[in-house]
Amino acid sequence: MISMEFYNRIIFGLIAWFFCTPCLGQQKYEREFSIKHKAVPAKAIDFVSSVFKKSKIHWYGEESLTGKSVEAKLKYSGKRYSIEFDESGEIQDVEILSSIGKMNSSGQAKLKDSLSKSFSRYKIVKTQLHWKGPEHILKESLLADIAVKGVLVRYEIILKGSRRKVERYYEVLSENDGTIVSIKEIVQRNTDNLIY
Amino acid sequence: MYKALLGCFLFVLTSATAFGQASYKAGSIPQLNVNVKVAENWKLNTKLEARQIFREKQREAPLNQQLKYERTDLSWVLTKKISADNTIGGGYLARLEDGQFTHRLIQQFSNVKELEVFIIAHRVVLDETFSDGSPPEFRLRYRFGGETPLSGQQIDPKEFYGKVNNEYLALWSDKEADLEIRASLALGYNATDDNKIELGLEYRVNGFSQVVRSHQLWLTIGWFLSI
Incomplete structure (x- = not known):
């Protein structure tokens, strides 16, 4: 007859293994989480509140192997903004939910031509306008609702594309003139627990 | 999410007595899910599941509150990713109950989409069950499910998440049809993207074609591993 001690050992072993496996899988470490207003650098709060009046702001922290950053997500005048800061509150970039029709x-035409050469079939699912530049110029652009001189404007496109009959999600970064900067395949999350 | 789980738990506790003359079962379903990538776009899912009953009341029979082992299922489903969001699969399940084996063939299609803060999934399954001394049973199942992080916008390693499922099963056996509805709510912990554990409650109701409906309440514990 198998004793209770034997069962206890098996259960303890399985639990220990479950909590230890995260340590083995940390080659790619990235974590994003909600943070409270008081944990946000004052400089970042000042920037956002000086541009977006009376707007509900969601703050997120992000940790990766390259460092920590803070992100503000908000909706203002019908547009969705995502503003990234470094740990000290220095602005990194601004992303605005947009459409390819704004280009x-x-x-x-140039971008569509390049995408048709890269993919046998594709469908754009999300487009974000990317603004990068000095803080005062980004602020001026946000207040004017248009990228002023000195802002590097790019488009970040998420698309479902087929290559060699295999369909995957890709992130395409494009210059404002349609020149493709990069195409990266998006690693999809493991959703086995929703399938079985 | 915590409040929703607590509310659900209290509902389960109080509703057990409210079933009145209906038949019901309450118990636990621990489940181990191991997924192995067998080739590019191909995965093999092996699932081991056992059911234990804590409390059972059949129509016109006394209440049974003795802990009882009911059955064990072992299944294998081979799936192929056919596009960015869709997979198809087929498999076989063996069930051991009261010393007798039941065999089931499974065909399934699933669609999973990642939205801003939710991942939503649709699953359609067709299965055929065969056992000695019983007519074959055919089921068509549709399940809608979703999960969302409890912190932030995506489910990262070492984070908790909430998961809901709602499933409808149409059953045909011996020229009779029936319906079963399932709903579940679970709290999950994503140790890594390939190692998750879920604890939840599942409610099932069937017997719509009969005078008295049958209710089931299960405490579910699922462990999902990908190799």
């Missing part, structure tokens, strides 16, 4: 027509 100038020659840029759109």
Whole structure:
């Protein structure tokens, strides 16, 4: 007859293994989490509140092997903004939910032509306008609701694309004139627990 | 999410007595799910599941509150990712109950989409069950499910998440049809993307074609491993 001690050992072993496996899988460590207003650098709060009046702001922290950052997500005048800061509150970039139709027509044509060469079939699922530049110029652009001179404007596109008959999600970074900067395959999350 | 789980638990505790003359079962379903990548786009899911009953009341029979082992299922489902969101699969399940084996063939399709803070999933399953002395049973199942992080916008390693499922099962056996509805709520812990554990409650109701409906309440414990 198998004793209770034997069962206890098996259960203890399984629990120990469950909590130890995270330590083995940390080659790619990235974590994003909600943070409270008081944990946000004052400089970041000052920047956001000086541009977006009376807007509900959601703050997120992000930890990765390259460092920590803080992100503000908010909706203002019908647009969705995502503003990234470094740990000290220095602005890194601004992302605005947009559409490919906002790109100038020659840029759109060039981008569509490049995408057609890269993918046998594709469907754009999300487009974000990317603004990068000095703090005062980004602030001026946000207040004017248009990228002023000195802002590097790029488009970040998430698309479902087929290559060699295999469909995957990709992140495409494009210059404002439609020149593709990079195409990266997005590693999809493990969703086995929703399938079985 | 914690409040929702607590509310659900209290509902389960109080509703057990409210079933009145209906038949019901309450117990636990621990489940181990191991997924192995067998080739590019192909995965093999092996699932081991056992049911224990804590409390049982059959119609016109006395209440039984003795802990009872009911059955064990072992299944294998081979799936192929056919597009970015969709998978198809087929498999076999063997069930051991009262010393007798039941065999089930499974065909399934699933669609999983990642939204801003939710991951939503649709699953359609067709299965055929065969056992000695019973007519074959055919089931068509549709399940809608979703999960969301309890902190932040995505489920990262070492984070908790909430998961809901709602499933409808149409059953045909011996020229008779029935319906079963399932709903579940679970709290999950994502140790890594390939190692998750879930604790939840599942409610099932069937017997819609009969005078008295049958209710089931299960405490579910699921461990999902990917290799």
